[in-house]
Amino acid sequence: MAQIAPSILAADFARLGDEIAAVEEGGAEVLHIDVMDGRFVPNISFGPPVIESVRKTTKLFLDCHLMIVEPDQYVGDFVAAGAQLVTVHQEACPHLHRSLEGIRDAGAEAGVALNPATPIETLDHVLELADLVLVMSVNPGFGGQKFLPLAYEKIRALARIRAERGLGFRIEVDGGVGEQNVAELTEAGVDWLVAGSSVFRTPDAAQAVRDLEARSRAGVTLRA
Secondary structure (H helix, E strand, O other), X not given: OOEEEEEHHHOOHHHHHHHHHHHHHOOOOEEEEEEEEOOXXXXXXXOHHHHHHHHHHOOOEEEEEXXXXXXXXXXXXXXXXXXOEXXXXXXXXXXXXXXXXXXXXXXXXXXXXXXXXXXXXXXXXXXXXXXEEEEEOOOOOOOOOOOOOHHHXXXXXXXXXXXXXXXXXXXXXXXXXXXXXXXXXXXXXXXXXXXXXXXXXXXXXXHHHHHHHHHHHHHHHHXX
């Protein structure tokens, strides 16, 4: 079964502690944190102080997704704030090999994200350094967007490469994830499913996590 990673970008920030407690009650083990700078993507979210506050309220694994330019300058700050995995964008890193090594040197797991138009071949020489590959299934910058089906092909290709080369990176997908596609995404090979609106914009976030996990289990059966 794939892990459901609720994205706090869709949470009610006036009740953030309660929202996090709800998804934890629902069985989530990973919390996805989208960091946006208004430059790499056309939106601004939050920085290390929010991650530090979240870290104080939960023991969930903090998966920090940097949608920012010049991420190398800030990796240390996010790790110090409590991020356990830091994901940078291939498109934002002219020296991606160095960037992934820098994340590991800072004390976190290293992830790399690909925008919808970026081919997976651009990661061919760094996959050994990656703990996670994040496939964006929307163009990043805003929550609540419609899922782009081209993500399936990327996910299946990454799963094949992982098996053929004996690598251990997780595959994560972010954007438009919900009950309608969780089973198929799990079947394709996804390990972590980032879910924002489909968790936090429901009447019961804890139950939403449980429902998505149930759909993911169906995808495991299909994959088998």
